[in-house]
Amino acid sequence: MKETYRMLAGLMLAASLSLSPLAAQEVQKQPQVKSQKEAEAVMAIFQAPDADSRIKAAQELLTKFADTEFKAIAMQMIAASYQQKNDFENMVVWAERTLEVDPKSYHAMLMLASGIAQRTREFDLDREEKLARAEKYAHQAMEILKTLPKPRPDVPDDQWEAAKKDFTAQAHEALGLAALARKKYDVAIAEFKLAIEGAANPDPATMVRLGHVYNLTGKHDEAIAILDKVMNDADAHPTIKQFAQAERARAYQMKQAAQKPAEGAPKPEAKQP
Numbered sequence: 001m002k003e004t005y006r007m008l009a010g011l012m013l014a015a016s017l018s019l020s021p022l023a024a025q026e027v028q029k030q031p032q033v034k035s036q037k038e039a040e041a042v043m044a045i046f047q048a049p050d051a052d053s054r055i056k057a058a059q060e061l062l063t064k065f066a067d068t069e070f071k072a073i074a075m076q077m078i079a080a081s082y083q084q085k086n087d088f089e090n091m092v093v094w095a096e097r098t099l100e101v102d103p104k105s106y107h108a109m110l111m112l113a114s115g116i117a118q119r120t121r122e123f124d125l126d127r128e129e130k131l132a133r134a135e136k137y138a139h140q141a142m143e144i145l146k147t148l149p150k151p152r153p154d155v156p157d158d159q160w161e162a163a164k165k166d167f168t169a170q171a172h173e174a175l176g177l178a179a180l181a182r183k184k185y186d187v188a189i190a191e192f193k194l195a196i197e198g199a200a201n202p203d204p205a206t207m208v209r210l211g212h213v214y215n216l217t218g219k220h221d222e223a224i225a226i227l228d229k230v231m232n233d234a235d236a237h238p239t240i241k242q243f244a245q246a247e248r249a250r251a252y253q254m255k256q257a258a259q260k261p262a263e264g265a266p267k268p269e270a271k272q273p
Contacts, residue, residue, distance in 0.1 A: 028151050031069030038065050040229075045074060051081035072102035083111055087118055106141040106148070106167060113137035113174035120181045131178045137169040138151075138178075162200035169199035173206050185217045204236040208244050215247065220255035224248055 008093075033039040043059040048054035058074040068074070079094035090241030091111060098108040117134040120127055145168050150160045192210040196202045207230045214223035230236055230244035 027069050027149050027153055030151065031073065033068075033070070038068060038070075041065060042068075042074075045077055051084045054078075072098055072105060074106050075101060076105055077143075079108060079111055080119075083115065088115055091115055104144055106144045109137040109141040109144075110167065110170045110174065113141065113171060114177065117174050117177035119179060120178075122181065122183070127181070127215045130183055134174055134178050138174040142168055142171045144169065165198055165200045168205070169195040169203070173203070176209065176213075180213060185213055188213050189217070190221070204230045204233055204244070206241045208240060208247060211244065211247050211251070215251050215254060218254075218258065220251045220258070223251040224255075227251065 002189045004221040025070040033042060038061075041057070041064060045061060048057050055078050058078045061068060061070060061074050061094065075094050075098040079091050079098055082088075082091040082094060089216055090114065095111045095115075096104045102108075113134045116130050116137075120130045120134070124130065147165050148164065150157075172191045172195035176188045176195060179185075179187035179191055189210065192206055195211065199206075207226050211223040211227040211230075214220070214226065227244045227248040231241060231248065233241075236244075
């Protein structure tokens, strides 16, 4: 799904830096640069080699070009970079700033929905408030995606539909995380399955989460099956495969334990011939 985001970002950048209007077709309105210097500042964000460099480049754009039409995108990129760094607090700050500038930024909504749901704990005093907020962002993002036009006319329809499926899958994953935080395991399973089955490019991390919930509900065979898919996925990140391997081992252990007679239970009498 990160690849989908990069693809769309590149398309938006190409459309914006051309300094020419898009064709007369229903497409997303893209920001435009006003000078070559601004174009170079925007390009620096997308060419940054790592999260810290991207944050620095985006902040420089916001400082040097206060009236830039790329304000929301720069803030969104800062939020995504903090998400990459696992800096939840700063991700929330910048995602919320993005929504202040662009209330329809589904990227910011998805970051907030997932981040808040994932970090909400069972005994948080404001648990329900946090989870309701995460669910609100997820549902809002899905509604926007339903009718969202292409970023530019030459994007193939199949690529755009695939991208929307992957973003919608992120919303379902966030709803699954919220359900998991509430220990509503059946809802969590349903949402994670929607995320996996509805995505053009299913996220192996979501599969591991589904396997985890299957284990929590005693569905160890289902857990093993989905985790095996992750282990056999050549494109899955090694860290994700490590989590999958550990969860799969746990599934086998729990399955074996469930099959053993209860300790201290009377043994069945041998049948007489």
